[in-house]
Amino acid sequence: MDRLEKFLKGKLEESPGTNCYWWKGQWRTRRDLADLVVHSRRTLEESGFREGMRLGLMMPNCPMVLALSIAAWSLGGAVAPLNLRSGFEGLMRLISMLDLHGVAFMEDRPEIGEGLKQAGIPSSPCGLEGPLRPFTGRGASQLDLPDVAVIFSTSGTTGLPKAVPISHRNIMSNVTAVIDHVEFLRPGEVLLNALPNFHTLGYSVAGMLPLIGEISQAIIPSFIPPDQALAAINAAAVTGIIAVPTMISMLVGSVARGGERPRGVNFVISGGDKLNVEMDRRCGELLGAPILEGYGLTECSPVVAVNRSYDKRRLGTVGPIVKGYEWQIRDLNDNLLEDGSEGVLWVKGPSVTAGYFRDRENTQARFRDGWFNTGDVVRIDPDGYVTILDRATDIIIVGGFNVYPQEVELCLLEHPAVAAAVAVGERNSMTGEVVKAFVVLKEGASASPRDIIDFAKDKLPHFKVPRKVVILPELPISSTGKVSRRALREMDAQ
Structure with a gap:
């Protein structure tokens, strides 16, 4: 190539x-x-x-x-x-x-x-x-x-930066696979380039993919304020939005408050963090197109899986894995599991970097014989659609039972007063950990922590029910638009 x-x-x-x-x-x-x-x-x-x-x-x-x-x-x-x-x-x-x-x-x-x-x-x-x-x-x-084209910096669970060198081959193989996979990525479309360029989704997918795929792009220096982003979407006749869920939520909120409604958006692709499926309906109503959810990692240049089209998508999944990857499901001890099992996703292929920049220790920890440990717990159905259950490092272990934070969060989001929710583990002398939840209420809504805990009791097994709920005015957001679990854990410790 x-x-x-x-x-x-x-x-x-x-x-x-x-x-x-x-x-x-x-x-x-x-x-x-x-x-x-x-x-x-x-x-x-x-x-x-x-x-x-x-x-x-x-x-x-x-x-x-x-x-x-x-x-x-x-x-x-x-x-x-x-x-x-x-x-x-x-x-x-x-x-x-x-x-x-x-x-x-x-x-x-x-x-x-x-x-x-x-x-x-x-x-x-x-x-x-x-x-x-x-x-x-x-x-x-x-x-x-x-052969090194770009080096991205990403944080590990300790917060110390890791540098990820991405080669020309990595970018080309990933971008061409994604263009072949998603039916909307064709010449004549106009993509919004608003994601931060220090994030591989912004740099490679919103910036380089249009150049490689002969697609035009509308570049805006910052997504904030979202009203200006909406104006740019219409001024440039943007047809496709690639964003993280936080950005989509802000655009939807801006339109709901009377902001300029997009006129020509044909598709919205979400990645970088988990998606609240309720946002799909609101996105379709207010931005003009529902959401194609995808999944990727910096080390994979970045796209691993994405829903192909609206008629083939499965809401709640990140779609099938794109062409070029081999994949395995392993347990937390790296033992290979049978198809259909829940476990940690390992991938191999031309989109995957060879290792971290001058960092033998982290490279040896995550890369084995060409295979990369994504650190994400997934389930892949017989048709190849991937459901992300959680980060392996975010799993909460209560009395020996695994609790996936996302399952708890999706339950809490069903509460009529809850706009956003994040579940983390809190140390406990009896059970090792218990579930603790941080929630943001919808504007004008009211609910007490006890109300939310009682709601969860009716829907979750007892060991998955949050023992504590903290109501916040907003969740801490990282520079890439993701909820910062680390900040919540630090807040919890304080």
Whole structure:
């Protein structure tokens, strides 16, 4: 398979006048993106950027994220999208771990450049549509192979970052498999590129997939506020939304409060976190299309499974596994289980990274003979549809019995006053753990913790019923749009 930048260069040279991306009210062509790539490559080359080096991207969604990526690849290097919300100390640790040549940052945030300068990190202010300002990089203490395209940072259960190097082959195999799998991903569609680019769903599926699949994209720097996102959806005639459930909920809520209703949306794809199936109905009513739920992981570039179409979808599942993967179900001790069993999903295939960046310990813990331990407990039915039961690390063990938090959460969401719910385990001297739930009530609704516990007693076995319920005004959300269970556990401990 061709390297990704060679493939994309060919696409940009074909029909250069074709609309490529919508940005701040105007459409830009493939030629416009190709020009950004040429200028960016020249500046990177003059900075000393060479094969095997890595460039940090501390920028919101914008055309230059696409252009700098292709430019870095054309020189045999890689890019590392960084999360601006990580905090300066966290970013410095991450930049040091990634051994970056330099960092491109948004030019209207000079304090970022000053902080990087004081830390001794070469950097360059960059306009969201160019140019990248000249700078002198520091090279790299150790070079990577040129097949690495992008390095994502993800947190483990301890909160310490792990870096995931994704190759050109990983991205190409995953994107082409997804395009073949989902019937809506065809030339002529317009995708919304609003997910954060430091998250692989945003970078690879919302950003790179349209370029590879000759699909136009509408780029917006931030999804917040959702009213502006709705306006952009209509202004760019977006036909497809790829989002995490939190974003979908915010869009639905905005329309329900009188926001601009989308006029041309044909499909909505959700990934990155569990989906409340009640949101499917509201999404269809208020955004114009129900939801195709999918599932993926950073280490898998990212898509593992997704519902193909509305007539073939099975609500409550994440659809069948896409082409190219082998899969196994194992128990918590890595023993192979029979088909149809509930257990931990292991996968193998060209979309799966070879291991973590300069991290032998974590690589050995999650990768075995080419197989990757997803850490997710699933059930796969005879037709191949996958149901995600929970993270293996989130399972609550009450008196020796496994409790899947998602089962508890779905039960609590049936309560007429509950808008959101998360279940975690709390240490208990008698049973090892008990279930504790954090809930957010619907606007204008009222219910006491006892009301919610009594409701669950009528629907769940006794060991799955929450022993405590905490009512919060809102749930803590991570920068990728997921509910932060770690923050809830820390809140619980405090």
